[in-house]
Amino acid sequence: MAGAGFPILAPGRAAAVPPRTLSPMSAQDKTPDAERSSSNGFLLALAALIWMAAMLWSARATITGGGDAEMEVTSTAYALPGAVTGALVGGAAVALALITRLTRRRELGPTVRFAAATGAGLALGALGAVAIITINTEGWIYAVVGGTVAAAATIGGALAGFRQPRVLAAVCWAAIAVFLVGFVLNVFQDPVLKALGSGSTEASQSSAANWFTFLQSFLSGLAAGLIAYGVLRRFRRRAAGEDVAWPLYALAGAGPGLLLVVGEALTRTAGSRVLELAGKVSELELVVQRMLSGARFNSALIVLFVGAISATIAVGRTIKSPEAADSKPAVSKPAASAKRAAPKKSAPAEKAAAETASAE
Numbered sequence: 001m002a003g004a005g006f007p008i009l010a011p012g013r014a015a016a017v018p019p020r021t022l023s024p025m026s027a028q029d030k031t032p033d034a035e036r037s038s039s040n041g042f043l044l045a046l047a048a049l050i051w052m053a054a055m056l057w058s059a060r061a062t063i064t065g066g067g068d069a070e071m072e073v074t075s076t077a078y079a080l081p082g083a084v085t086g087a088l089v090g091g092a093a094v095a096l097a098l099i100t101r102l103t104r105r106r107e108l109g110p111t112v113r114f115a116a117a118t119g120a121g122l123a124l125g126a127l128g129a130v131a132i133i134t135i136n137t138e139g140w141i142y143a144v145v146g147g148t149v150a151a152a153a154t155i156g157g158a159l160a161g162f163r164q165p166r167v168l169a170a171v172c173w174a175a176i177a178v179f180l181v182g183f184v185l186n187v188f189q190d191p192v193l194k195a196l197g198s199g200s201t202e203a204s205q206s207s208a209a210n211w212f213t214f215l216q217s218f219l220s221g222l223a224a225g226l227i228a229y230g231v232l233r234r235f236r237r238r239a240a241g242e243d244v245a246w247p248l249y250a251l252a253g254a255g256p257g258l259l260l261v262v263g264e265a266l267t268r269t270a271g272s273r274v275l276e277l278a279g280k281v282s283e284l285e286l287v288v289q290r291m292l293s294g295a296r297f298n299s300a301l302i303v304l305f306v307g308a309i310s311a312t313i314a315v316g317r318t319i320k321s322p323e324a325a326d327s328k329p330a331v332s333k334p335a336a337s338a339k340r341a342a343p344k345k346s347a348p349a350e351k352a353a354a355e356t357a358s359a360e
Contacts, residue, residue: 041097045093045096047093048092048176051086052089055083055086056086056128059145060132062075073277077275080267080271080275081264084149084263084271085175087124087125089172091152091154091156092168092171095121095156096117098120099161113163114158114161116161117158117159118154121154121155125152131146141273148266148271155262155266164248166231167244167251170228170229170232170252171252174225174228174252175255175259177256178220178221181219181220181223192212193205193208193209214302220299221305224254224256225310225312225313228311229249229314231252232248232249232252232315249314250308250311252311253307253310257307257308260296260300260303264297275289275293
């Protein structure tokens with residue numbers, strides 16, 4: 001019907017339609033890096049922003065909840081790692097959403113793409129730094145924490161400058177899953193510790209705490225690998241079968257662990273003055289800070305390796321074996337053997353004809 005907006009073609013005039021109107025996709029969809037999941041990009045950015053805001057709010061509440069100066073310093077040291085990792089994921093997700101929006105309009109060069117992604121992370125990091133610095137504008141410790149948060153968000157935003165948006169999106173979703181696993185386990189920490197053998201003795205409590213840390217790291221890595229695999233497979237279905245190389249599945253699964261390692265590195269370098277000041281409160285606090293730093297690094301490594309292995313196993317189960325591709329040629333073997341057998345049947349006849357000719 002003409003009123004429905006469909007063009008009316010005269011009989012025999014189909015060839016006059018320009019070839020571009022028959023193409024199933026527009027020019028901008030031909031770009032391999034075109035983020036067809038724009039809504040998911042903004043949903044990811046929203047989820048990452050909520051988590052980053054929750055980490056900053058928790059850090060601010062923990063810092064301001066101290067009764068004296070010493071407690072305020074130690075509370076700042078405890079809150080720093082969570083705020084840094086939240087800023088890393090938040091910067092990466094927000095920059096990825098921005099790049100998604102810009103790429104849908106026009107193709108970006110490497111320099112422009114990297115500059116836009118880094119700028120988005122820096123802007124978000126500046127906002128996060130303000131939330132910490134405004135606690136006390138005269139205290140240098142808050143400036144250090146704010147600067148570390150800003151650096152983390154900037155580094156996370158710079159990751160969006162690389163041309164692997166699917167992998168980065170999978171890493172961000174997996175990192176949010178890691179945060180959720182840790183949050184749920186900490187909510188139910190007491191019953192879990194009792195199930196792991198925590199009792200009235202210090203030995204049982206220490207053993208249960210170690211097993212709790214290992215269990216949290218293992219489950220976080222498992223969730224990271226499976227979530228990263230699921231996100232990449234969903235992108236594959238939406239892209240009509242266009243998939244990334246299988247090693248990138250392992251990279252996506254290991255991504256949250258890598259972010260935790262980077263976050264720990266920033267905490268130990270950019271935020272080192274905060275940790276040093278907390279260690280000067282008492283000898284016990286110095287030992288506690290060292291133990292916590294080592295435990296965070298070990299947990300990050302467990303999440304990294306378990307995430308990479310679980311994602312690799314998940315994608316490996318979907319790879320077809322080479323024998324499946326050779327099944328069709330095997331069907332045609334009887335026909336080929338029949339053709340080869342046909343000349344053999346006529347060999348005696350040819351021999352008899354030759355003997356008859358020679359006898360004559």
